[in-house]
Amino acid sequence: MIKRFTAAISVSKILRIFGHIKYPRKRHCIKCRYRRLSRLLDGRFLCLRCHYKFSILTNTYLQRSFLPVDSWYELLWWFSYGFTANKTSREVKLSQQRVHKCFTTIRAAIYDYEQFEMKEFFGEVEVDETYVGPRFKNRRKSNRDYYRRIKAVKRGRGAKTLLQPVFGLYQRDGRVYVEFIKDAEKKTLQDIIKGRIVLESKVYTDTWKSYKGLNKQGYDHQTVDHGKQEYVKEKKGKKIHINGIEGFWGYLKEHLLKHHGVSKDNLIYYVKEQEFRFNNRDLSTEEFILKLISVLLNFSPPKA
Numbered sequence: 001m002i003k004r005f006t007a008a009i010s011v012s013k014i015l016r017i018f019g020h021i022k023y024p025r026k027r028h029c030i031k032c033r034y035r036r037l038s039r040l041l042d043g044r045f046l047c048l049r050c051h052y053k054f055s056i057l058t059n060t061y062l063q064r065s066f067l068p069v070d071s072w073y074e075l076l077w078w079f080s081y082g083f084t085a086n087k088t089s090r091e092v093k094l095s096q097q098r099v100h101k102c103f104t105t106i107r108a109a110i111y112d113y114e115q116f117e118m119k120e121f122f123g124e125v126e127v128d129e130t131y132v133g134p135r136f137k138n139r140r141k142s143n144r145d146y147y148r149r150i151k152a153v154k155r156g157r158g159a160k161t162l163l164q165p166v167f168g169l170y171q172r173d174g175r176v177y178v179e180f181i182k183d184a185e186k187k188t189l190q191d192i193i194k195g196r197i198v199l200e201s202k203v204y205t206d207t208w209k210s211y212k213g214l215n216k217q218g219y220d221h222q223t224v225d226h227g228k229q230e231y232v233k234e235k236k237g238k239k240i241h242i243n244g245i246e247g248f249w250g251y252l253k254e255h256l257l258k259h260h261g262v263s264k265d266n267l268i269y270y271v272k273e274q275e276f277r278f279n280n281r282d283l284s285t286e287e288f289i290l291k292l293i294s295v296l297l298n299f300s301p302p303k304a
């Protein structure tokens, strides 16, 4: 059973939670980091050195929102339960468009956080690529006819041609990072590997040709040959396989299914949302929400 939440929690309590997440230690000016602030009547802070006025929402993803914090807080619960915007709008007094806009904001902040946080992979890292997006045969008929007309697909094959190639890293302690790629060629894949995986790490892949030469790049590269029904092998006490990243692909695809009709431009945000959920899968719902609040309060949208 899903419990209702906001009735039991007041706006001032929510603001205290937000304030505590934003400033776990002492508050400081967000412009000059000076620690002596005074509190204005409207709840904002005034820096006693540079005289800058700001609130806990200034320069965050929540700043330009006209939604009160208690509505945000409730939406975060529905979001964390994995409800779609459509389903959530039936539970709260907001239109589907409004909820969708808020969920889009949450996903944008998550995207920034994941790009920033998942920079360095080391130790044993599994690497693989896959495709996401609606399969051609599952598309609407008008849509299929259009793609046939522009010859984007050939009859009988092309199941993959409309899908988005995705590249993924999985560190054996359970962290994952994914990125959309233009192709699965050697340069594309190895550039990402060099950018994200620390040299001398153990890198496990299948035998796809684009991974050849990683040993020369300074990695301890080992492969499993799925073509030869080889899925796990042992070498010097290390288990070589890519079951971790393949497990994530299954998780990702299953979770994307309920958001049918995501546009190609937005797809990356839904994918990064699943990366974030997977990376935080051990948190309780409440811990997950506190984490979301911290992501929303500590990253800023690009300046328009």
Ligand SMILES: [Zn+2]
Pocket (backbone or CB within 6 Å): 029, 030, 031, 032, 033, 034, 047, 048, 049, 050, 051, 052
């Ligand atoms: Zn200041």
